[in-house]
Amino acid sequence: MNDILLGSHISLAAPDYYAAAVKEAHSWGENVFMFYTGAPQNTKRIPLDKMRIEEGRALIRDYGMDEKNIVVHAPYIINLANTKNEATREIARSFLVEELRRTAAFGLRYLVLHPGSAVDASREEAIAMVAEGLNEVLKEDGTDVIVCLETMAGKGNELGRTFEELKAIRDLVERKERIGVCLDTCHIHDAGYDIKDIDGVLSEFDSVLGLDLLKVIHLNDSKNERGAHKDRHANIGYGAIGFDALLAYVNHPRLAGIPKILETPYIDHEFPPYEEEIAQLRNGKFVGLSEIK
Numbered sequence: 001m002n003d004i005l006l007g008s009h010i011s012l013a014a015p016d017y018y019a020a021a022v023k024e025a026h027s028w029g030e031n032v033f034m035f036y037t038g039a040p041q042n043t044k045r046i047p048l049d050k051m052r053i054e055e056g057r058a059l060i061r062d063y064g065m066d067e068k069n070i071v072v073h074a075p076y077i078i079n080l081a082n083t084k085n086e087a088t089r090e091i092a093r094s095f096l097v098e099e100l101r102r103t104a105a106f107g108l109r110y111l112v113l114h115p116g117s118a119v120d121a122s123r124e125e126a127i128a129m130v131a132e133g134l135n136e137v138l139k140e141d142g143t144d145v146i147v148c149l150e151t152m153a154g155k156g157n158e159l160g161r162t163f164e165e166l167k168a169i170r171d172l173v174e175r176k177e178r179i180g181v182c183l184d185t186c187h188i189h190d191a192g193y194d195i196k197d198i199d200g201v202l203s204e205f206d207s208v209l210g211l212d213l214l215k216v217i218h219l220n221d222s223k224n225e226r227g228a229h230k231d232r233h234a235n236i237g238y239g240a241i242g243f244d245a246l247l248a249y250v251n252h253p254r255l256a257g258i259p260k261i262l263e264t265p266y267i268d269h270e271f272p273p274y275e276e277e278i279a280q281l282r283n284g285k286f287v288g289l290s291e292i293k
C-alpha cells in the first residue's frame, strides 16, 4: 500500500461495530475510512460502550492506519437552518453536540456535516441561522473536533452549493479554528464547477476559502451532467466525471495528506465496489467493475 490516503464509507453493524468496520476497511485495501455512528437518516444511536471502540482503535494501530485521517459523517437530517421550527432546530443542535462528543470518544478529529437547507427563508437568513447554531454547539460540546462543512450539489434549497456560501457560514462562526471543509467531487460537479479543471478548482477554492481548510475529499463520480443540481453518485469511471479526472484528485500534490473517501453506490444494491475501485485508483488504471457487465 502506498501513502495515498484512500478509503470508503463503511457501515457500523452489530455485533462488532467499530472493530468490524476497521477490519472491513483494511480488507478492502483502505488506509482511511468514514462512518456514520448510526443510521444516516435518523438520530437513534446505540451506546458507545457497545461499539467495540477500544478494539477498533487497537486494530487501527496494528494496521498502521492513522486516526487523524478517519472521518465521521453526521446524519443528514441535521438542519441548523430550519427557521420555521424552533423545536426542530433545537433537536439538531443537541444532536450535533452529542455527535461531536461521540466523534471525540472514537479518538477522531473530523465530523463532516451537510450545512443545511433553507426552509421558508432567504439563503442569507439560513446561512446566519447555521452559523448561530454552530456557535452554540461549539460552545457547548467541550471537544476540539473540527466540523467539516461539505460542498453540496445545490439540490432544492441546499446551502453550500458554492465555496462562497461555505465561507459566508464560516465568517459568522466565532470558533473558526473548528471549521473545515469537505469537498465532494460529485457535488461540486453537479453544482456547476468544472471538475476536470483540477488546478482551476483548487485555485478557486484557495482564493475563496484557503486550501488549508480542506480536510476531507469525497471522491465520487456523478450520474448527471455538470450543473444538474442532482447529487446522484456513480461508480468511479462510470459517470460524467470519469476515471482520469477523479484520479487527478487522488494524485494531486496539493491534495497529498488529505483523506479521500469513496461513497459510490453498491452494485445492484448488493456488492460493495470499494476494493476494486480503490485498487484501480491506486494502480492508476481503469478496468471496470467485475459485477458490472
Ligand SMILES: [Zn+2]
Pocket: 073, 112, 114, 150
Ligand atoms: Zn455528505
